[in-house]
Amino acid sequence: MVTAAIHPPIFEIPNFLSEEECDHIITLAKKEGLETSHTLKDGIKEDTRALGKNIKEHFDVWDQDRDGYIDMDEMIHGMENNLDFTPDKTTLLKMYSTLELDKDNDEKMSFEEFQQRDIPKMAKFIRKVKEAQPHTKSRHSRQAWIQNFSGKSDSVMASLQHRVQRLTNLPLELISSSEYLQVVSYGPMGHYNCHLDSDFIRPNQPCCHYLGSELSNCMPQYCIFLDNVEDGGETAFPIADNSTFDKEEWIRDVNNVCNLAKNCHKANVVVKPEKGKAVLWYNHVVDNSTGWMGQLDQYTFHGGCDVRQGTKWIANSWISVGEDRKKDILNWIELSQYDEEDNNVTSSSDSNKDEL
Secondary structure: OEEEEOOOOEEEEOOOOOHHHHHHHHHHHHHHOOEEOOOOOOOHHHHHHHOOOOOHHHHHHHOOOOOOEEOHHHHHHHHHHHHOEOOOHHHHHHHHHHOOOOOOOOOOEEHHHHHOOOHHHHHHHHHHHHHHOHHHEOEEOEEEEEOOOOOOOOHHHHHHHHHHHHHHOOOHHHHHHOOOEEEEEEOOOOEEEEEOOOOOOEOOEOOOOOOOOOOOOOOOEEEEEOOOOOEEOOEEEOOOOOOOOOHHHHHHOOOOOOOHHHHHHHOOEEEOOOOOOEEEEOOEEEEOOOOEEEEEOHHHOEEEOOEEEOOEEEEEEEOOOOOOHHHHHHHHHHHHHHHHHHHHHHHHHHHHHHHO
């Protein structure tokens, strides 16, 4: 095991799975059927909302240097941050021309021009570009979800759960009852710009694994590279171990560090894909008063860099731990009792079949 970072704790575990086990999981994903990956911001309604209103307050958000104009770089940066969309200059100029956004053709947008934007038409134009050029989206991949099978159903999946249990020292009931394994395939230009995979703790909204609760993700996680990549496809953590982290600077992201499709190696930690290697990290800090899960660690921003050549296959899993230690333990006991009852029913059914 290699410690890649301290804040947050990031560990690389080479040869966590064998080549045969990796191939088996890819086969399961193909049988399940892969679908296009999406983000929460992905949709024409979300794009329309993100474009804002034609008012001075929203203009100033896009005009980062406050010179009274939104230049090409500022527009592209605003599209990246607000719409999960990274157009090139040619595409942006075509949008300006088609929608008559740049009245004086100076490749800049004044506040007067900003006030005349037809936002629904802009959202439709952007949606068409995203559909025709999916690599312009912040996430470009395909994925499938694989159920956490019991040992009787799939020995590789069962073995994976036992290994994760030994790695994390968490109860097996927790591992087996966590989210399904997500298997993702990235082709050429495939990527996933930096993001968080857990939520801030919300006092009135329990974590997603509590039975019958509303969804709120609270979890550590791991990923496993299922294949070697000819070029690119690294997993990157842009601000891991950053001793000078400033929240406001990070939100502005002037240097586009979060755009891992373009700026992979600006990240502080970059993990090269190697078949069978696992990467484990913790999305939350420990609450010293409880010894259990605390607040979301924003240093866990991470993502997948552009695949420049070949194909990248990766498996992701989120382990469901909440902020309430007592409730977690009771939940595990309940799950353990359910599994025991289910196994007894299965054994009884098999016995009856033998008698027949």
